[in-house]
Amino acid sequence: MSERFPLESPSMSRRQLLNFLTGAVVVTTASSLLYPAAKFFIAPTELGEDGSILAKDINGNLIPASQILAEPPETRALVAGLAGEPTYLTIKEDSTLHSWGIVDNCTHLGCTFPWNPNDNEFQCPCHGSRYDAEGRVVRGPAPLPLKLASVKVEGEYIRLSPWTEIDPRTGQKPWWI
Numbered sequence: 131m132s133e134r135f136p137l138e139s140p141s142m143s144r145r146q147l148l149n150f151l152t153g154a155v156v157v158t159t160a161s162s163l164l165y166p167a168a169k170f171f172i173a174p175t176e177l178g179e180d181g182s183i184l185a186k187d188i189n190g191n192l193i194p195a196s197q198i199l200a201e202p203p204e205t206r207a208l209v210a211g212l213a214g215e216p217t218y219l220t221i222k223e224d225s226t227l228h229s230w231g232i233v234d235n236c237t238h239l240g241c242t243f244p245w246n247p248n249d250n251e252f253q254c255p256c257h258g259s260r261y262d263a264e265g266r267v268v269r270g271p272a273p274l275p276l277k278l279a280s281v282k283v284e285g286e287y288i289r290l291s292p293w294t295e296i297d298p299r300t301g302q303k304p305w306w307i
């Protein structure tokens with residue numbers, strides 16, 4: 131009686147191993163291709179433990195940092211900021227974002243105001259207050275410089291957080307904390 135070898139088992143094992151390896155290669159390749167795309171579309175946590183948020187547009191959609199940074203230097207880009215307050219982001223000469231944003235809320239009676247690039251000022255239409263490019267009062271009745279927010283690019287998005295450090299314009303504790 132001849133001894134029979136179990137041909138099926140080794141063959142199946144090799145096939146299973148081959149399938150496993152093929153699957154692993156496919157998964158690894160797909161992951162490496164999809165990760166950058168997924169990273170772009172999956173935003174980091176919107177609300178930070180420090181009260182920070184990701185900047186959004188007027189419709190409540192997250193704004194990609196690349197969209198803002200595509201604007202020319204010295205552009206003031208208005209985004210929805212902390213507590214829904216519109217906030218101006220400044221694009222610097224080196225095409226990066228200034229580390230602070232300027233809150234679009236006049237310190238006189240709270241009107242919003244446009245940036246006037248010709249005069250290089252924020253000019254409040256309500257009672258004529260004017261602020262320089264960094265939010266210092268140039269002309270009243272506004273009593274205080276404009277509030278700041280901290281700005282950081284985080285991956286594909288822009289994170290705004292409360293400015294709690296010394297106000298670099300006055301060298302003093304910020305009036306808003």
Ligand code: FES
Nearest residue numbers: 236238239254257
């Ligand atoms: S609210 Fe801006 S000047 Fe009065």
